[in-house]
Amino acid sequence: MRGVHGGGRMNSLKQLGLDEKSAGKFIMDNEIVTELKVENEAVEILPSSEAIEKYGEYYFKAISPDKDKYTKMVSDGSVNGYFIRVKEGHTIDLPIQTAFVITDDGLKQLLHNVIVLEKNARLNILSGCLASAYRDMHVSVTEFYLDEGSYLTYTMIHNWARDTEVYPRTAAMLKKNATFISNYISLTRAKMIQSSPVAYLDENAIARFYSILYAKDGSKFDIGGIAKMNGEGSRSEIISRVISQDSDVVSRGLIEGNANHSKGHMECSGLLLGSGIIHTIPELKSSVENVDLSHEAAIGKLAEDELYYLMARGIVEDEAKSLLIRGFLDVGIKGIPPAIREQIDRAIDIMAVASF
Amino acid sequence: MLEIENLKVVAEGKEILKGVNLKIKEGEVHAIFGPNGSGKSTLLAAIMGLPSYKITEGRIIFRGKDITGLPVWERAKLGIGLAFQSPPEVSVRLDKLLERIKKGEIEKYVDALNMRNYLERNINAGFSGGERKRGEILQLAAQKPDLMLLDEPESGVDMENIYVISKVINELLEKEKRIKERKKAAIVITHTGYILDFVSASIAHIMMDGKIVCSGPPADVMRNIKKNGYEKCVECMEVEE
Ligand SMILES: Nc1ncnc2c1ncn2[C@@H]1O[C@H](COP(=O)(O)OP(=O)(O)O)[C@@H](O)[C@H]1O
Numbered sequence: 001m002r003g004v005h006g007g008g009r010m011n012s013l014k015q016l017g018l019d020e021k022s023a024g025k026f027i028m029d030n031e032i033v034t035e036l037k038v039e040n041e042a043v044e045i046l047p048s049s050e051a052i053e054k055y056g057e058y059y060f061k062a063i064s065p066d067k068d069k070y071t072k073m074v075s076d077g078s079v080n081g082y083f084i085r086v087k088e089g090h091t092i093d094l095p096i097q098t099a100f101v102i103t104d105d106g107l108k109q110l111l112h113n114v115i116v117l118e119k120n121a122r123l124n125i126l127s128g129c130l131a132s133a134y135r136d137m138h139v140s141v142t143e144f145y146l147d148e149g150s151y152l153t154y155t156m157i158h159n160w161a162r163d164t165e166v167y168p169r170t171a172a173m174l175k176k177n178a179t180f181i182s183n184y185i186s187l188t189r190a191k192m193i194q195s196s197p198v199a200y201l202d203e204n205a206i207a208r209f210y211s212i213l214y215a216k217d218g219s220k221f222d223i224g225g226i227a228k229m230n231g232e233g234s235r236s237e238i239i240s241r242v243i244s245q246d247s248d249v250v251s252r253g254l255i256e257g258n259a260n261h262s263k264g265h266m267e268c269s270g271l272l273l274g275s276g277i278i279h280t281i282p283e284l285k286s287s288v289e290n291v292d293l294s295h296e297a298a299i300g301k302l303a304e305d306e307l308y309y310l311m312a313r314g315i316v317e318d319e320a321k322s323l324l325i326r327g328f329l330d331v332g333i334k335g336i337p338p339a340i341r342e343q344i345d346r347a348i349d350i351m352a353v354a355s356f
Numbered sequence: 357m358l359e360i361e362n363l364k365v366v367a368e369g370k371e372i373l374k375g376v377n378l379k380i381k382e383g384e385v386h387a388i389f390g391p392n393g394s395g396k397s398t399l400l401a402a403i404m405g406l407p408s409y410k411i412t413e414g415r416i417i418f419r420g421k422d423i424t425g426l427p428v429w430e431r432a433k434l435g436i437g438l439a440f441q442s443p444p445e446v447s448v449r450l451d452k453l454l455e456r457i458k459k460g461e462i463e464k465y466v467d468a469l470n471m472r473n474y475l476e477r478n479i480n481a482g483f484s485g486g487e488r489k490r491g492e493i494l495q496l497a498a499q500k501p502d503l504m505l506l507d508e509p510e511s512g513v514d515m516e517n518i519y520v521i522s523k524v525i526n527e528l529l530e531k532e533k534r535i536k537e538r539k540k541a542a543i544v545i546t547h548t549g550y551i552l553d554f555v556s557a558s559i560a561h562i563m564m565d566g567k568i569v570c571s572g573p574p575a576d577v578m579r580n581i582k583k584n585g586y587e588k589c590v591e592c593m594e595v596e597e
């Protein structure tokens with residue numbers, strides 16, 4: 001039996017880092033909020049069902065409900081998900097942890113999340129998703145509002161079931177000098193993941209999207225990132241490491257330089273194992289003169305000479321392969337606290353390498 | 357320790373080793389000279405068991421065991437270690453690999469070889485020629501092999517660092533012990549012979565066109581190569597025999 005119930009569920013949540021100390025927690029099982037805890041006075045966490053009354057101005061402002069059929073599903077459904085706000089000028093050291101768990105077969109988990117960082121607030125969110133059901137679906141709209149000088153690290157570690165379909169719709173509005181670091185880690189099979197978060201950057205804002213993806217066993221991933229640099233001096237980076245093992249992956253990226261002195265860089269490295277497909281679609285677009293945009297993309301398979309080099313040190317073939325896979329997934333994410341980095345490393349060790 | 361009998365090796369359809377015979381005892385260091393393309397690296401690759409070199413005839417016996425058909429990692433586990441002539445960039449952090457393969461303490465070698473700043477980088481990623489060579493020796497220091505295969509360990513390394521790597525190689529060879537007590541051995545391929553100023557060899561061989569064409573005391577062999585070149589040297593060495 002595949003289960004996230006009882007001990008199994010605890011272990012799986014642990015894998016996603018949800019046993020650690022936090023500044024707040026929000027856990028939803030299927031369609032019910034099973035834990036909501038706030039441990040810092042500068043933080044407010046509400047279920048979206050309540051927040052939509054109090055903070056209605058943030059809902060469907062960065063994303064239109066008519067964007068596509070999935071945003072429509074969320075706007076038509078009952079309101080679930082969380083609202084998180086950090087008050088002006090506060091730095092929250094411990095992360096806020098959120099988790100969405102699906103255990104009901106056939107469930108369509110519809111979510112609407114909103115994250116608001118007021119001026120100069122700083123926060124880390126560690127978000128886990130976990131499924132162990134059949135024919136399940138996770139559809140979410142997530143909107144970020146990062147006011148001037150705020151700094152958010154948003155780390156998603158996902159552990160879907162074989163059969164899960166996942167359609168996150170994400171947008172982030174970055175005011176002047178705001179920083180948004182988004183880390184997306186998905187290392188297990190999923191039937192379908194389709195996601196392309198958008199960041200809109202004002203003056204001197206910074207957005208960095210990192211994706212670490214391991215599509216295996218007939219998964220279909222279509223994942224990207226979009227940065228629209230609308231303010232002078234804004235910067236963006238879209239970096240991905242993608243493994244496709246008998247799976248079909250499209251890795252996209254779009255960086256738009258719409259203001260002078262904006263700077264963007266995109267990097268996609270793909271590794272093919274078995275009969276995988278990787279299709280990278282990096283796009284750069286600029287409408288002004290003074291911008292600096294670049295991209296690199298490379299797709300390869302495990303290099304024989306590297307493999308034999310490790311084996312010549314006495315390492316058996318399978319282990320040499322997993323060392324190389326581990327090394328490949330090490331993207332060297334910048335600007336995140338050590339605890340989050342450790343969490344990401346741990347997830348990769350457990351989910352990508354051990355299961356290889 | 358190592359016995360190679362009539363070894364013939366083919367790479368991509370071309371015969372590269374054409375019947376090599378070599379016997380190495382514990383405590384010995386064998387130097388191999390020879391022109392570019394004569395098959396020196398191929399010999400080490402065949403001993404190590406690297407792919408793309410197919411053994412068509414002959415045997416390799418290591419510590420009494422026929423290893424001719426063993427996979428590369430098994431040979432490494434038996435105690436054979438190779439310092440590559442041109443090691444590839446490998447997408448694994450150097451410290452992670454060392455952690456995985458080390459037998460005992462290696463801190464002192466990290467410092468001796470000036471490699472501390474390279475530990476957190478991927479193996480050989482952006483390393484200069486000399487840094488790669490030091491990295492190779494550091495990995496051997498972690499492996500502590502009984503038979504070291506050193507493929508031009510000093511090429512591209514400055515004088516100061518040749519001394520540094522030689523010191524480590526000597527330690528790994530237990531050179532501080534009396535000859536009879538040494539259990540380690542090495543094959544050193546060298547173009548210049550510089551390394552032999554610091555790592556003393558028991559015997560030197562000249563390889564030409566896939567064969568060991570002559571053998572003798574290292575100093576004599578080197579003097580002959582310098583004086584007469586490889587071709588001539590073979591003739592006169594044969595006369596001396
Ligand atoms: N993997 C390979 N495939 C095909 N030919 C090779 C391969 N490796 C070496 N050779 C050829 O074998 C010959 C000997 O090479 P090598 O052993 O590297 O010589 P050395 O180390 O003495 O300079 C050369 O002609 C070289 O081009």
Ligand SMILES: [Mg+2]
Nearest residue numbers: 396397398441
């Ligand atoms: Mg060579």
